[in-house]
Amino acid sequence: MSLFANRIYSKTITSLPTLILFLVVILGLNINIIYKNYDFIVNFSYIIVFFWSLKKPEHLGYGLIFFAGVINDVVQSLPIGISSLDYLLLSAIGAFIRNRSIIYNFIYDWISFLIAILIVGSVNYIILITIFKIPIVYESLILGLFVTFLIYPIFFKIFVWIDNMVLVRENDQKNR
Amino acid sequence: MGRDDLVISARSIFLNKGNRQKFSLFTLIIVSIIVLSLEYFKTGPINQFRSVTKDIVFKTSYFISLPFSSMKNAYYGVNDYLKIHEENKKLKNINLNIEELKFENQFLKEENIRLNALIEEKNLFSDNYHLTKILLDQKSPYLRSILVNKGFQHGIKLGSAVRSGPYFIGKVVGVNYLTSRVLLINDLNSKIPIIIEPDGISAIVSGNGSKYNGNIEYLPEKNQVEEGHIVYTSGVDGIISPGIPIGKITIIDSKKSVKFFADFDQIKYVKVYFKK
Numbered sequence: 001m002s003l004f005a006n007r008i009y010s011k012t013i014t015s016l017p018t019l020i021l022f023l024v025v026i027l028g029l030n031i032n033i034i035y036k037n038y039d040f041i042v043n044f045s046y047i048i049v050f051f052w053s054l055k056k057p058e059h060l061g062y063g064l065i066f067f068a069g070v071i072n073d074v075v076q077s078l079p080i081g082i083s084s085l086d087y088l089l090l091s092a093i094g095a096f097i098r099n100r101s102i103i104y105n106f107i108y109d110w111i112s113f114l115i116a117i118l119i120v121g122s123v124n125y126i127i128l129i130t131i132f133k134i135p136i137v138y139e140s141l142i143l144g145l146f147v148t149f150l151i152y153p154i155f156f157k158i159f160v161w162i163d164n165m166v167l168v169r170e171n172d173q174k175n176r
Numbered sequence: 177m178g179r180d181d182l183v184i185s186a187r188s189i190f191l192n193k194g195n196r197q198k199f200s201l202f203t204l205i206i207v208s209i210i211v212l213s214l215e216y217f218k219t220g221p222i223n224q225f226r227s228v229t230k231d232i233v234f235k236t237s238y239f240i241s242l243p244f245s246s247m248k249n250a251y252y253g254v255n256d257y258l259k260i261h262e263e264n265k266k267l268k269n270i271n272l273n274i275e276e277l278k279f280e281n282q283f284l285k286e287e288n289i290r291l292n293a294l295i296e297e298k299n300l301f302s303d304n305y306h307l308t309k310i311l312l313d314q315k316s317p318y319l320r321s322i323l324v325n326k327g328f329q330h331g332i333k334l335g336s337a338v339r340s341g342p343y344f345i346g347k348v349v350g351v352n353y354l355t356s357r358v359l360l361i362n363d364l365n366s367k368i369p370i371i372i373e374p375d376g377i378s379a380i381v382s383g384n385g386s387k388y389n390g391n392i393e394y395l396p397e398k399n400q401v402e403e404g405h406i407v408y409t410s411g412v413d414g415i416i417s418p419g420i421p422i423g424k425i426t427i428i429d430s431k432k433s434v435k436f437f438a439d440f441d442q443i444k445y446v447k448v449y450f451k452k
Contacts, residue, residue, distance in 0.1 A: 023240075026236070026237045026240050026241065027237070027240065027241050027244060028312070061198060061199075062198075062199050062200070062201055062204050063198050063199045063204065065204075066199075066204045066207065066208065069208070070211070070229075070233075071233055071237075074229065074230050074233040074234070075233065075234075075237055075312065077321060077350065077357055079212060079215040080211055080212070080214075080215060080226065080229075081208045081209070081210075081211035081212030081213075081214075081215065082212055084204070084207075084208040084211070085205065085208040085209065085212060088201060088204050088205050088208060089205070091201060092189055092190065092201050092205070095189040095201070096185060096186075096189055099185045099188060099189060100185060127212070132215070135364070135365065137364075
């Protein structure tokens, strides 16, 4: 591989978390499911933000998270700033867990994710319902959060694999 | 001691800039809250700024999503191609009598104009429309909507009717400088006044998120609505023209609903009506 192509590849690999987050918010890739009159959304962006804030915050800057939130709000026609607030709260909870935990434990991460999305979901619900009067079906919100919680392990595996790729690239660069 | 730990943790999370971070979490959360509170102010400069921001994001999203939307279009294109032979066979078997229907339609139109003149009813609705391209289509529990590439610069106003071909699909709910958002009829928040022909029964169609059927509300208890009756816009809101076909009545488990004529998956261009 030429030096230029190698550099591009390295840059792409190390920016993967950011690229994935932006693709998800710009293309609206959060999957929308309708089940028995409950219309709910599987929020991939929550998983991305939480995982990378918890594991490798240096790969997903807070500024970029804020910006991704603004884009999500514009695309989804939500009040601008609400998704940024959600994502930053998730980052804060992720960072708090990172600060407080000594030993890595997947189950602990998973349960923490549930608590984090419940807190963020509540904040989201309260702001949208009470301040902006946007009608949200509570059951749909809870169902969406629950499904997001259930699929966390799949994304966890994928992101760990991406993280290992990033690590290999960074080590390559250091050793060069 | 425990409390001190918490304070130190909180301070390090919110105030310290981490490795390779340009902003602290605290700063960005405050900025988010300020931006969110600005949503309340619908004054000129803030509205204009919001409108321009939305236009930029929509246009960027459109260009980024181009490869993905071309893949989707290619998929539907191949599907259509595969169905051509079958459709051709079907069409050959149907006696369309288009010429006859054309004359009948022309006669009814002219008669309608004469009768309207007789009762001195003014036509409040406009026949002017922009053929617009869909930039993005969004599916979320909060919104079933599409974004089109015409905004208030082109005379589009809130509430304008939107058609896909001859069928009603939604109305404009947000207008920016160069783009507009259309709330589709199948959105949970959509309520469109309708008339069911041939009996002329008035009701409301509300979306339920399904791309095939919509719910009918405020239908009189003793009604003679039957499967196959056609649903049109009634125009009683004074914004959407009357007589735009929406769908036909379908009865599932003795529950009456509207089966939409438009195929929401395959809409690429829509007509947005506006007044000159």
